[in-house]
Amino acid sequence: MFRLVLGAAIGYVLGSRAGRERYEQIKRWSSRAADHPAVQGAAGVVRAKISELIHGR
Template sequence: MKGILLGAAIGYVLGARAGRQRYDQIVRAYRTLADHPAVQGAAGIVRAKVSETTGLGRHQPHANGHRRDPVIPRAN
């Protein structure tokens, strides 16, 4: 989480200093990279491995579309 915030802060500062045109250029380059099939494939593999390792993503949503909060046992 800290890495995401740090990256966002750095991107904001660089974008503000370089101006709107440079910011738009950086965003286009990022989107081009993120939409590349090889990157999409790698992201899918990583998502699958994380889901497999952590168990996240295995729960089916309920009828209302929301997942139930996990029950955390009380410490005695």
């Protein structure tokens, strides 16, 4: 959920400055980046670390 909001916010700001075509390009790029296995793996590690900190394991 967080990455969706972050991607949308970044895409909106950059896209509004560069026009609709650039906005769509940024949106496609951010979607591909967020779905990349390396990014997914890093997100899983971060989630696990946060869970450890919250739950004190």
